[in-house]
Amino acid sequence: MLIKQMLHLVGLSLLIMAPFLVVATPVQEIEIRNHLFYPSEFEIPAQTKVKLVINNLDATAEEFESYALNREKVIPAKSKGVIFIGPLPPGEYPFYGEFFPKTAQGKILVK
Amino acid sequence: MLIHSVIIILQEVFEAALIVSVLLALCRTLTISRGFFIPALFVAGLAASLYAINIVSIMGWFDGVGQEVLNSVLYGLIFIAIVSLFMSIGQARSSYAVSLSMSLCLIAAVVREGSEIIIYLQGFWGDSALIQSVVVGGFIGAGIGFSIGVFFYYLIVSLSVLNSLRICVGILILISAGMVSQTIQFLMQADLLISQAPLWDSSWWVTESSVVGAILSALIGYESTPTPIQVTAYIISLLISSSLALRSIRVYLKKSSIEHT
Numbered sequence: 481m482l483i484k485q486m487l488h489l490v491g492l493s494l495l496i497m498a499p500f501l502v503v504a505t506p507v508q509e510i511e512i513r514n515h516l517f518y519p520s521e522f523e524i525p526a527q528t529k530v531k532l533v534i535n536n537l538d539a540t541a542e543e544f545e546s547y548a549l550n551r552e553k554v555i556p557a558k559s560k561g562v563i564f565i566g567p568l569p570p571g572e573y574p575f576y577g578e579f580f581p582k583t584a585q586g587k588i589l590v591k
Numbered sequence: 592m593l594i595h596s597v598i599i600i601l602q603e604v605f606e607a608a609l610i611v612s613v614l615l616a617l618c619r620t621l622t623i624s625r626g627f628f629i630p631a632l633f634v635a636g637l638a639a640s641l642y643a644i645n646i647v648s649i650m651g652w653f654d655g656v657g658q659e660v661l662n663s664v665l666y667g668l669i670f671i672a673i674v675s676l677f678m679s680i681g682q683a684r685s686s687y688a689v690s691l692s693m694s695l696c697l698i699a700a701v702v703r704e705g706s707e708i709i710i711y712l713q714g715f716w717g718d719s720a721l722i723q724s725v726v727v728g729g730f731i732g733a734g735i736g737f738s739i740g741v742f743f744y745y746l747i748v749s750l751s752v753l754n755s756l757r758i759c760v761g762i763l764i765l766i767s768a769g770m771v772s773q774t775i776q777f778l779m780q781a782d783l784l785i786s787q788a789p790l791w792d793s794s795w796w797v798t799e800s801s802v803v804g805a806i807l808s809a810l811i812g813y814e815s816t817p818t819p820i821q822v823t824a825y826i827i828s829l830l831i832s833s834s835l836a837l838r839s840i841r842v843y844l845k846k847s848s849i850e851h852t
Contacts, residue, residue: 505782529786533655540714543707547799550789550816551780553658554707557714559647562655564782579599579711 505531505564512536512555515580523589527567534561542584546575549588566590592721596728597735599711603704604736606809610669610700610766612740614693616747617759621843623686631694638698639705646710656781663777665703666770670828672696673767677760677835681842753844760840762810764832769812771828772821779818789816 508530511518515538524530536542536555544563545552555561565573568590577584618625642649642661649657672695679688712729715722747755778784794815797804807813814821 529782531782538714539717541710543711547794547815550776550814550818553780554646554710556646556650556710559650560655561650561658563780564656564786566786567788569788579595579714581595 505529507531507533510534510586512538512542512577512584514538515540515542515577515583517575517577517584517586520586521589523591524566524568526570526590529564529566532563532565534563536560541579543578544575545578546573546588548573549575551575552578593724593728593731596711596725597732600708600729600732601736602732602805603708604733605739605805607700607704608736608740609743609762609809611697612744613747613759613762613766614697616744616755617763618689618693619748620752620755620759621680621685621689623689627690627694628697631697632701634694635698635701635705639702640709642702642706643709643713646706653781656783659777659781660783662703663774663781665699666774666777668699669696669703670767670770670774672699673763673770674832674835676763677832677839680836680839681846682839756840756843760836764829764836765811767832768825768828769808769810772812772814772817772825775818775821775824776814779820784820787818787820790819790822792816 506524506528508522508524510522510532512534532544534544534553534555536557536559539557541554541556543552543554544561549565549568551563551565553561553563565588570590573588573590575586575588615625615628617623646658649661651657653660672692676689676692676696679685679692682688708729712725715725747758750758775784779786792815797807797813797815799805799808799813799815804813804815812825817825
């Protein structure tokens with residue numbers, strides 16, 4: 481019974497993870513300097529997967545957080561982090577730095 | 592700065608304290624030794640420090656998504672530990688298997704939350720202007736989180752054996768499904784699973800940034816914009832966990848009523 485359930489689960493996840501068409505993913509670089517995002521606002525195309533490369537130049541860690549995008553990632557001091565977002569429908573997607581939320585704020589415009 | 596560090600540390604400690612208090616309460620209800628607790632906590636602390644110290648090289652694994660892969664493994668481990676805990680309750684020689692499952696659950700939960708706390712604090716080490724308020728805030732946050740855990744523990748153990756068993760198992764079922772949903776979320780962020788449009792948006796009702804949202808997210812894995820894969824996986828895990836839990840509770844109650852008569 482249990483083994484059967486587990487096998488179903490494995491089967492389902494394999495089905496979901498079936499390889500998808502590989503196309504070049506556009507890259508958007510973001511820098512964190514003095515607890516601010518540069519650029520703090522940028523556009524990405526709708527219905528397209530985008531790779532965000534976040535370069536934290538500060539001596540403190542930051543957590544990239546966006547409820548609209550459903551993404552969160554800790555970027556340690558002086559390091560780069562990669563986050564994949566999209567494909568997304570057009571709209572505004574705010575994001576912020578959880579460790580310095582007063583200053584570190586930004587918005588992604590999907591068009 | 593102080594208030595932010597209170598909130599950040601409180602969030603992390605609360606999530607770990609919730610799991611730990613439920614596990615300890617369950618031990619008491621099942622009259623299982625809690626001898627594993629201190630060694631497991633020690634191992635978890637060590638592993639969390641190793642994770643935090645090596646975070647930059649871990650991030651580089653798998654083309655820059657090592658952190659997501661490791662986090663989804665940790666969340667997956669919590670799910671497996673809870674499932675194996677349910678499978679071992681009520682079995683013959685259960686106490687060993689129960690302690691082992693609980694240790695695994697505790698270690699994975701503390702490593703996940705603890706490593707984030709260490710990474711956060713690490714950044715302020717050299718900053719004499721900020722370190723003081725961050726450490727004070729951290730202590731306050733950790734104190735509140737710890738107190739909630741202690742309160743929760745005594746609240747559960749004050750109930751009758753049957754009720755506290757129900758509450759512990761009920762919470763663990765919800766946590767386990769939430770962990771699977773989080774695993775999926777990180778695999779999508781790492782582009783190892785296809786990203787999908789959310790199935791619904793309940794952020795008008797409760798946002799994850801609110802206090803209620805944070806509690807719901809720790810307790811039932813609440814997500815205001817979940818994807819279809821996440822919802823499907825959540826429901827499947829809920830079914831697996833609860834069917835196993837119900838069966839083992841039945842066996843356990845039967846066994847203990849035989850022992851008492």
